[in-house]
Amino acid sequence: MTARPMRLLLAAGLLAVSTMVARAEEVITRFHADIKVAASGEMDVTETIAVVSEGIDIRHGIFRDFPLTFRDRDGRIAHVDFTLEEVKRDGEAEPYHTEDIPGGIRIYAGSAETEVARGAHVYEIRYRTDRQIRYFDDHDELYWNVTGNGWLFPIRAATAHVEMPDAIPAGGVAFYTGPEGSTAQDARILKLDGATVDIATTGPLGAREGLSIVIAQKKGAIAAPTSARTGYWFLRDNLGAIIGWTGFAALFAYYFSSWARVGRDPPAGVMVPRWDPPGGLSPALINYVDNKGFSGQGWTAFSATALQLAVKGYVTLEDLDKAVTFRRTDKPLAGTLPKGEDVLLAAIEKAGGTYTVNKANGTSVQSLGNRFRSAIEGEHRNKYYIHNSGYVTGGVIASILILIGSFWFAHVSEDVVGLGFAMVFAATVGGGMISAFGRALTGGHSLFRKLLAVVAMGFVAFVGLIILSVIILAGMETVDGVGGMALISAAGAIVLLNILFFFLMGAPTPLGRQLMDGIEGFRTYMTLAEKDRMNLMGAPTMSPSHYETLLPYAVALGVEKPWSQNFERWLVTAAAAGAASAAYQPAWYSGHGFSSGRLTDFSSSMASTIASTLPQPKSSSSSGFSSGGFSGGGGGGGGGGGW
Template sequence: MRAGLSQAGLLLALLLTLLFGAAAGTAVAAEMIESYRSDIDLSRDGTVTVTEVITVNAEGREIRRGIFRDFPLFLQDANGRLQRVGFEVLSVARDGAPEEWHTETIEGGLRIFMGSSERLLSPGRHTYELTYRTDRQVRYFPDHEEFYWNVTGTGWIFPINRASAVVSLPPGVSATDTTVYTGRQGSREKNARIGSSATAPRFETIRPLGPREGLTIVIAVPKGSIAPPSRAQQRDWFLRDNLNLIIGFAGLAIVTLYYVWCWRRVGRDPPKGVVVPRWDAPDGLSPALVNYVHNRGFSGAGWEALSASFIELAVKGHVTLEDLDSRIVVRRTDRPLTETLPAGQAVLMRDLGGPGSTFVIDRDNGERVQTVARNFRSAIEKEHRGRYYRRNLGPVIGGALVSLLVLGVLLVFGNVHPDSVVALAVPAVGGVIWGRAAVSAARAFMRRRTLFLRLMAAIGFAIVGFIALSAAGFFAVSILDSIDNGEWPVFVSVGGLFLVNGLFFVLMGAPTPLGARLMAGIAGLELYLTLAERDRLNMAGAPKMSPQHFETLLPYAVALGVERPWSDAFNRWLATAAAGAAAYQPVWYHGGSIGDFGSGIGAFSSSMASSIASTIPQTSSSSSSGFSGGSSGGGGGGGGGGGW
């Protein structure tokens, strides 16, 4: 009996040992970075040479052929300007022997693959040694120079057991201040220790870093320790000769003439009907479709049209709207659908779900909000695309290709410094925005004039205004940053190319005859919604103001962006109405107080689109000092990596 029990006990112990051994083996077999050591040499001319020693445990899952290291090629300087940094791989080794490597361009940076695509890596521990050189990593402040460096990057997919960095400063230079950050991007945790050496500060984590966590260091040195770019260097970087002027302005003239020729052929608007005030939508268009036709496509990414549709569904009794200050809740009622809804509203009701279902508009629910909005826009565009407006994208694509050719010739044959390519985004974006603003201004102020005069006014407004802003902005930047003024032809010509493309992207489209007729009718509705009260009362056959009339046209006012004057008109009517009407509150709105019905609902509806748009996550970066506004993932360097 005892022998049987003893054998059973031995068998149980053996099984437990095997189980614990398997679990321990699984833990040991996890792929990770066991240690990440960075030896950094900061030279007096600002060049940084880095050797990263990365010891990994490979098990053939993510790490099959080797590892890769991502490195950003763009950095914000101390003034917040985005600049391209230099980067050169000097050597790659694995386990003490040279290793094959290659690079690929990724968004905003470079990816270094360490290993061979034709050879699998043996499982176990491997140590990689990557040495590279980079520049423009030093920040210059009035009272000190600063090396703000993201040692590991916050993009590694593996945990890092230990991370450390040693920075060798130039001879005779000592650090006046140091700090450190750890954790995910933007974290201000300080789970690391700093060594006492002032000439070679050492930083080391005191706890493991999880995936997407990193180590960031900041070192301040006395002013003048790191040589800033000299004036001669700046002139070499931004020097431009007459070739830039010839290529840039000749190319700009060619693109402009091409677009004018194409516009005369296909971009002219058909004759528009007479605009007279009316108190209903032409052809029974829905508020969303009114926005779509009036703006020749959805304005504001369709958020105004979506807001107007929700409000109309609420007025019809199919949903209620609840304003909780920080979010908006759309709740479906139990009212049955007895009528055929427009395409966009039908999709919204489908996506809302059955009676009692809710749809929350806030940042936490941003993904669903964007999905619903995308389905809403797609349904309307699928049914109506091309009926009211033709974009004439063929000539626009041709103009864009000619512009790219001019830009390529300018960059290849002109004397354009690589650092300036990033800065050219400023006039490029400004040109597009200013061009589209010019069209909007022309349409707003030149409606009673001929189409040709409207076109000439838009071009004149765009070119004169852009040149004035470019000249003022460029000379201001030149004075502040000692930039050679010989670079202005590049900025102006590139900005002009984007301006002309942005201008004719809008002008090249033209409404169909049906679209032109509906636009005239919509303009009449917009006119009615913004008329003064005395003018509205003098209109023969116009409905009298009432809560029902106000609510019926409120979605259209939101779609046209005139809910404020329409709400003000209703508020004035409420002030003189009977007590019962003056105390009226909409049954489809619940939540916090909205004050006077007219002004309150007007404010609510106008802010609804911005509330929806705010659900889209935004990204930001800081250009402040690493001491006053620093965080993990800030400064130069960084990136991350993984296995391949």
């Protein structure tokens, strides 16, 4: 066979293949809508959709998306009424099911167990809908997206037959075709007779192109919604936000009444400087009572306890910069130790007399820290301080139910749900940090730490304002607009309320309040200058023994620096007087070039050194007659495809 016949044969084959492919196109050959608008404003719509199935996308049937929301004249998202009446295929009842989609409903015509035959089929979808009429000062109108602009198939012809309650005035019909936003008018009026009009496109519509119509009525021809109906619609449109903010108000009332009953601190007494721990409390308990719970996740109390064991002569401390070693001495145990000291000493003895705190031993340190905190809290929590956690637990459970209910009944889009999670996360992190800063400001910390807390709080507030602004702006851009932001704001407010009362609900007992007054006097004594302390009647004079006795308590109260600085000044004075005590060297401590300043740094940083050794947690493996009219505008619309 020569080259020329071969080329002709190849061309013929390609033509045949291309023809077969063209014929295999799935298409809507005709889309017709019968629309009846009642004087009440309710609409009865029957859509007749003729399609050609080739078993490509249309295998079980077609699906039809219908929007259930629209933006009202105030920019808020409103919800329409929609009732699906029946679905047919080729004149016979067709099985169907529906599912919710963002802002609407998807109707699946057909069954997953049945495949439709290839070829032409005619689907009928009949539904009733309300709240689709637009009311203006001089007229009312139906602005209706007949086909929708979301169809995945081209539409060869689209027609609409509309029956209005009253005669259509002259110039009272408009139409738009093409993709969403198009102002093209490739359609015409086939017939206009009183209250009835027929409209048809003059050319085919491509995929995601549609036909929209606008039909006017004189004012009053369609009944405006009553105030009762409008009120019902308002409640339905904003049910999620209403549940959220009503729940917030109820939660606030619950928390406030609970706090007034059990969470108020007893009134403070008179603060008098004192030079001994009130109630004979251990350093760990001093830290626990002063902070209404442990500070620094309990590692400050842990460090103070280690120093206390060292001062008592039961252990020695070896400072290794990034590690700390506790060594048991030969001194026998005399009597019973406080709970925290007993737990720590037992761990050292169990480890063979030497216990090293470093990253390699992080898991063991974490376990020891848990046992240490549990031992103290288990025995003394309700004696000095009551967390009233049951009240908070009840509030948290109620908050979860309110948040679930508010988002469930809001019917919001995935964008708003995502922003809701972002707001909840931001409120949780921000509220926790602000609460921590608040405790730093109200606790017995140094002026520098309080100033640092103020600066940090200002920075967090600034960053939080930026994040909040981004969330608000993003929320305003979503399809749920202002209504979605009301819901998101309610979610954030509920989270912040729980965090606030988590820290407020706990309260010291009367004994705890009395001890807190004594602790404040104890702290004041250790921060006074030497001359001021000497003015106190009966106050002990500074000495290495006195300094060491109170050093663990100074660490527990966060005033180890001023207490050690007072000791350093005394050492200078002692050295000038030639006292032997000027060559101070504690037998229980060894480090890199000892000095009292070195000991100060060591005692103040031990808690952070211990915390840094802990293992890190493992990571785990979205009016139509004006110049503003366009295709895709108005009610109705949506789109569809095959499945």
